[in-house]
Amino acid sequence: MKIAVCVSQVPDTATRIKIGSDHKSIDPTGVTLIINPYDEFAIEEALKTKEKVGGDSLVYVISVGDDSVKETLRKALAMGADEAILLKSSGNKDSLAIAKALSDEIKSLGCELVFCGKQSVDFDSGITGQLVAEMLGYNCVSVVVDFKLDGNKIIAEREIEGGREVVETELPAVVTAQKGLNEPRYASLKGIMAAKKKTIAEKPAFDSEVFTEILDMHLPPSKQPGRILGTDKSAVPELVRLLREEAKVI
Amino acid sequence: MAEKILAVLEQREGNLKRVSFEAASVAVSLASQLGFEAEAVVVGSEINNLNELSKYGISKLTHLKNELLENYSPSAYSEMIALFANESGAKILIFPNTAMGVDLAPRVSVKLNAGIAMDCMKLEVKDNDIIATRPVYAGKSLIDVKLKSGVKIFTIRPNVFRPQPVDSATVQVEIKQVENPNLKTKVTAFKKSEGKIDVAEADIIVSGGRGMKGPENFHLIEELAEVLGAAVGASRAVVDAGWRPHREQVGQTGKTVSPSLYIACGISGAIQHLAGMSSSKYIVAINKDKDAPIFNVADYGIAGDVFEILPALTEEIKKLKS
Numbered sequence: 056m057k058i059a060v061c062v063s064q065v066p067d068t069a070t071r072i073k074i075g076s077d078h079k080s081i082d083p084t085g086v087t088l089i090i091n092p093y094d095e096f097a098i099e100e101a102l103k104t105k106e107k108v109g110g111d112s113l114v115y116v117i118s119v120g121d122d123s124v125k126e127t128l129r130k131a132l133a134m135g136a137d138e139a140i141l142l143k144s145s146g147n148k149d150s151l152a153i154a155k156a157l158s159d160e161i162k163s164l165g166c167e168l169v170f171c172g173k174q175s176v177d178f179d180s181g182i183t184g185q186l187v188a189e190m191l192g193y194n195c196v197s198v199v200v201d202f203k204l205d206g207n208k209i210i211a212e213r214e215i216e217g218g219r220e221v222v223e224t225e226l227p228a229v230v231t232a233q234k235g236l237n238e239p240r241y242a243s244l245k246g247i248m249a250a251k252k253k254t255i256a257e258k259p260a261f262d263s264e265v266f267t268e269i270l271d272m273h274l275p276p277s278k279q280p281g282r283i284l285g286t287d288k289s290a291v292p293e294l295v296r297l298l299r300e301e302a303k304v305i
Numbered sequence: 306m307a308e309k310i311l312a313v314l315e316q317r318e319g320n321l322k323r324v325s326f327e328a329a330s331v332a333v334s335l336a337s338q339l340g341f342e343a344e345a346v347v348v349g350s351e352i353n354n355l356n357e358l359s360k361y362g363i364s365k366l367t368h369l370k371n372e373l374l375e376n377y378s379p380s381a382y383s384e385m386i387a388l389f390a391n392e393s394g395a396k397i398l399i400f401p402n403t404a405m406g407v408d409l410a411p412r413v414s415v416k417l418n419a420g421i422a423m424d425c426m427k428l429e430v431k432d433n434d435i436i437a438t439r440p441v442y443a444g445k446s447l448i449d450v451k452l453k454s455g456v457k458i459f460t461i462r463p464n465v466f467r468p469q470p471v472d473s474a475t476v477q478v479e480i481k482q483v484e485n486p487n488l489k490t491k492v493t494a495f496k497k498s499e500g501k502i503d504v505a506e507a508d509i510i511v512s513g514g515r516g517m518k519g520p521e522n523f524h525l526i527e528e529l530a531e532v533l534g535a536a537v538g539a540s541r542a543v544v545d546a547g548w549r550p551h552r553e554q555v556g557q558t559g560k561t562v563s564p565s566l567y568i569a570c571g572i573s574g575a576i577q578h579l580a581g582m583s584s585s586k587y588i589v590a591i592n593k594d595k596d597a598p599i600f601n602v603a604d605y606g607i608a609g610d611v612f613e614i615l616p617a618l619t620e621e622i623k624k625l626k627s
């Protein structure tokens with residue numbers, strides 16, 4: 056079985072965001088780039104599935120981006136992915152255009168199972184997997200915390216408000232990974248050495264129309280520093296009074 | 306005929322959710338600014354409280370009905386909504402940014418060739434167009450975006466847009482029976498979590514961090530949550546230590562929340578935690594370290610011991626409520 060994993064590269068979550076001079080993107084100086092945390096769960100689930108299905112299964116990792124993304128693809132290879140593909144694009148893309156590039160590549164590779172992270176922690180839309188599924192005409196289960204494949208049949212659990220939905224569907228399908236799905240493995244030394252020798256295939260990303268225009272990027276309004284009302288329980292009545300009379304939230 | 310804006314409502318277990326009224330109010334407000342007409346659609350089996358929508362100024366509500374659609378089916382719901390939007394000629398669709406909305410809206414956007422902006426916190430009409438403000442980088446920054454497609458989809462963050470009742474409004478409800486829904490993907494069961502209220506939907510959240518020292522002390526958090534009718538939240542440190550389940554985690558790799566009140570107890574306020582909760586309306590911090598970063602975002606703070614303050618706070622609120 057051919058399995059695809061869509062990965063993205065994002066600023067480290069500890070990054071303090073500075074707005075760039077164009078006021079439409081962040082200032083990249085000093086920003087460390089990492090593999091999107093949710094994509095590690097996606098890679099792990101793909102590898103586990105490959106191990107389970109066996110045969111001549113292959114795991115492809117695919118990303119849309121510039122040369123810097125090779126670093127992240129290399130990490131996925133070191134974890135155990137078989138092939139990496141970089142769909143090169145430096146221009147502006149929105150979720151739909153990225154999904155279009157990914158789904159075209161997945162189609163030409165003939166992958167019938169696709170894993171994505173449930174969300175990329177840069178633009179946070181949380182929709183790439185669903186878009187890819189829809190473009191391919193595949194079934195889709197998003198925000199998955201438990202995944203079982205039995206032949207063609209998928210039984211997955213997805214996290215929703217107040218609990219989990221048990222979802223049944225069939226291949227071909229796209230699954231988006233939520234934290235809790237698994238524990239991503241560390242790359243072994245052997246894996247790291249092997250990844251160094253692998254080539255990353257590079258292709259131009261399919262160029263589609265971009266619907267989203269970013270007009271401005273700005274920091275959220277900063278809060279007035281709050282009031283420290285005391286250091287022990289004698290401050291409690293005043294806190295409750297303020298919550299009731301000033302904030303009116305209780 | 307006026308162009309249409311469609312609020313896609315969400316029901317669970319046969320009840321329209323509060324966020325559905327928020328979506329309806331957003332649709333009504335945008336419609337009046339753009340000279341559009343606001344309609345609503347909902348998919349499901351029996352729905353008990355359709356008439357509650359009448360307060361919010363939507364002119365027409367269509368219930369796409371089939372007995373097999375009591376539970377969510379992504380394949381069926383997305384097809385039916387897209388088909389309905391197409392037939393009714395809706396130019397703008399508003400979904401709630403809930404688990405269901407986030408699953409559905411992108412699929413509908415592909416079917417309608419519509420641009421999409423998720424998790425909007427503000428939708429403003431300027432020059433006859435909509436400018437959406439949405440958080441990026443876990444709320445560390447905001448972007449204003451415009452969609453350039455013919456049909457546009459926006460999802461709204463729950464709890465941010467308040468439902469606005471309109472005087473003397475009525476709604477015309479039409480029930481449309483749908484045949485042979487596409488059940489290629491379907492929910493076969495729902496496993497309810499023991500926690501009473503989900504952080505993602507709560508209006509008040511009491512959250513505990515490593516300062517609670519151990520899982521055995523979380524009853525202090527639960528007791529305060531109980532008297533406030535609040536949800537229990539947790540920092541990642543606590544979830545990683547196995548003290549609390551992941552579904553309670555607030556933050557960049559947990560849930561993003563916007564309650565009206567967030568009480569952080571023994572939480573340092575690491576940037577990844579702040580990312581998930583700093584858009585709360587009011588923040589209270591209880592932390593014995595007066596230099597903890599959580600105080601930078603808190604409206605009110607007590608720089609003291611959670612084990613002393615929490616029981617006193619629970620008592621004080623009990624007094625108030627009795």
Ligand SMILES: Cc1cc2nc3c(=O)[nH]c(=O)nc-3n(C[C@H](O)[C@H](O)[C@H](O)COP(=O)(O)OP(=O)(O)OC[C@H]3O[C@@H](n4cnc5c(N)ncnc54)[C@H](O)[C@@H]3O)c2cc1C
Nearest residue numbers: 514515516540541542556557558559571573575578593611
């Ligand atoms: C990729 C990534 C993603 C992450 N995602 C998240 C996320 O989603 N959510 C999240 O929360 N974190 C996240 N983190 C972790 C984050 O960086 C912090 O480690 C975490 O938030 C710390 O949790 P804490 O505040 O409970 O613990 P600590 O940092 O240990 O803070 C405990 C606090 O309790 C106070 N305290 C101790 N005893 C008492 C007492 N008796 N009374 C009062 N106060 C007391 C201390 O002064 C201290 O401030 C992420 C990190 C990474 C790298």
